[in-house]
Amino acid sequence: MNLKKLAVLSLGAMMSISTFAKENIVFWHAMSGEGQKTLEKIVNDYNNSQDKVHVDAIFQGSYEEAIVKFKAVSGTKEAPNLVQMNDISTSFMYRSGAIIPMSDFIEKDSNFDENKLEDVLLNYYRINDKLYSMPFNSSTAILLYNKDVFKEVGLDPEKAPTSYKEVEDFSRKLVKKNSNNVVDRYGFSIISYAWFIEQLLANDNTLYVDEENGRNGNNPTKVAYEKQLPVILNWMQNMNKEKLAINYGREWDSTRSAFSSGKVAMYLDSSAGLTNIIQNSKFEVGAAFIPNESGEFNGSVIGGASLWITDSEDSAKEDAAWDFVKYAVSKDVQAFWSSKTGYFPVNKESYDTPLMQETMEKMPQFKIVVDELKATNKNTATQGAILGVFPDVREKMVETMEAVSEGKDGQKAADDVAKASNRIISRYNRINK
Template identity: 40%
Template sequence: MKKRKVLGLCLVIMMIFLSACNVNMGGGTESKKPEGTQSGGQAAGGKTKVIFWHAMGGANTKVVDQMVANYNASQDKVEVEAIFQGSYDDLLSKLKTSMGSNEGPAVVQMYEIGSRFMIDSGTVTPMQTFIDQDHWDVSQLEPNIAGYYTFDGKLYSMPFNTSNPILYYNKNLFKDAGLDPEKPPTTFEELKEAANIISKKGKAVGANFAIYGWFMEQFFANQGADYVNNGNGRDSMATESLVNSEAGVKVLTWWKDLIDTGAANNLGRKTDDSKKAFAAEQVAMILDSTAALKGIVDTNSGKFEVGTAPLPKPADAKEGGVIVGGASLWMMNDRSEEVQKAAWDFIKYLTSPKEQAYWHINTGYFPITIKAYEEESVKENLVKFPQFKTAIDQLHNTKLNTATRGAVMGVFPEARQIVEGAIEEVLNNKKSPQDALDAATKEITSKIQQYNKTVK
């Protein structure tokens, strides 16, 4: 791809992505001016320098730094420097600014919904290139995780932090309402019934779901339904949104009915507000990421017992499952062969069972490597947090198809916000589910087609 084309694409997509800066999922939101931003070269002692940009804020920054320190101490040929770049959106903006210069990273963490842009930018070396050269065994990766980042038979990026959504519920409130705390709802219908019973008891509202586009995407996949056309954008580039299909209308009709009947309440878009209401025992059920599990259990320890259940779906849903969320590691192709090979060595190290066990235990994200579950530390952690078995089972029970591999489109961050706006319109009685999703589909489709013109 010519440099003019790459820069033209970056300018257009930057305008799109900068208008979508409230993505609700991923790393921390704090930002700092990066230091040592040279993307690669020679470090002290003749080592090859690898710059790694990431968006893991808060406590996760320390975990990333420790893994990098572990790697640097494990060998004497490569020195990796990890630089926190703020939120996922902050990181993406900085990456676009760095393209075409020598100020960018050799390896960058990018959230899953940025995958289409990364491929279309023409600035990455597919991870499959190094896998083939090294005869690296891809089967050691969780297939349902690697599946998301595989396009046209190539693994383009290495999975890094991975999660999916589950239902969290207050077992004490279930008991108080006369419900079996060991039999949580698994369908839309069962959840509505349980939420109604709990709400009528008056101690708490039955449920609360943050208005988060990621949840809508997951509800589609759990019904075996594609989110965009052309095989969810995987057979060929997506040209149309399918958010106004039967699957989407069914979700919003159910969601609005929960609100209208008092079985659930609406606290807005922030998942943190859902967690706070759950911790205060104001609501009995919430949806959140599996990566939040340790925090939710620890926060409420001593107050009530936290239960977990799979993401609910309609009783008549087709075979589906969940899509992995989170981010992966991408190799930038404007670095020297020496730097790219050094970066690949670092990435391989991160996938080792020992490092994946450390990552999982200290962050709550899934291990991407199957053998990490054989580590004693992971087994002990599962005993301490048995709720995580729900997440593991849900991941492993998901059958890979176009729906569960997840949609790909170049305007995903903006599409997610458009859907959140549609959900708000429905829950606030401004539009019917069909009308709101029809308008969202039209707007998203227009954005997709505008984007596609920039990469032809």
């Protein structure tokens, strides 16, 4: 073979390799356990489904650990092309200058139909009507209750309490004491996690912070729940004082185990935990909308996490990240994700898939979660707050929940947490002018 012919063949081989070389992107995520296994399956299926993009999914620990790592590399070549962040990281990500809004990709992609996605989910990640990240693993708060115990005490197992007063009234019937007058079963419990207070405030149509819940483009300057928070905390205090309710602390599994073992008849949980609760309980589990003061449902706030595309100044990698995002929120992928994890689908068309229909038939409680999502009013309260110091403010609220469970007056607790939160917000604003 002469050198000229060899050169031509070599050039052709190089062109062939170049043609089929995949664009590699790095995807940081915070999923562990079953969520990580399911996500890795989704990524592998995507990588094998086409020859243009390869996604390298890398676990970064918890959401808190992931955002610390992202802050360290943000704006550098070490930054990932795609990153999963939880709901309360939205303010930082939005203001970081290190991401490209999802709206920019949607506007350029005529084949992508945003209307197929749940608008209530999109609404959380919109700021000034612009979508900044794509919801992926979404959940909300629900009331779970023991239907068997409801029947035992003469309550209708198909009718859950809708107001704080009804929760209290139901709990009086559900409490069970032994011969020594010691409580064997409590009526209600709430996990010491501030997200549940945020949910109740939103359902009471109350903003968490000013500046339209931080969504008008300005940093919030103070909390906005001063009138309604005492109502919630006094209710919790009275329930604990009367031994109708019990607090099992910050660990989610402690409250979940108490419910599954029959030690508590009702509690608030994330919809993402529904599958495991049903599997681990020997009684029929009921699911219902979260309560509020009036008993008239206003709505719940979305929890979970979303996907953010970073500004790498490399349009090929940014477009590749967008291609995977589209795949991740497609109807079949979301149906698979939901059936395996308990998060509800981002894509409305997922409910029409055989897999999702089978899942909902086996687990009718999931329909309640979907109904709650669809019944949520789209307003500033249910959109949820955007706050740069949300982790710090949430910690103060958790401490407040713990203090109330130990007997602190609800009004005093509400006043104190408002003052402490306002100091945190004020300090943040001074530093980040």
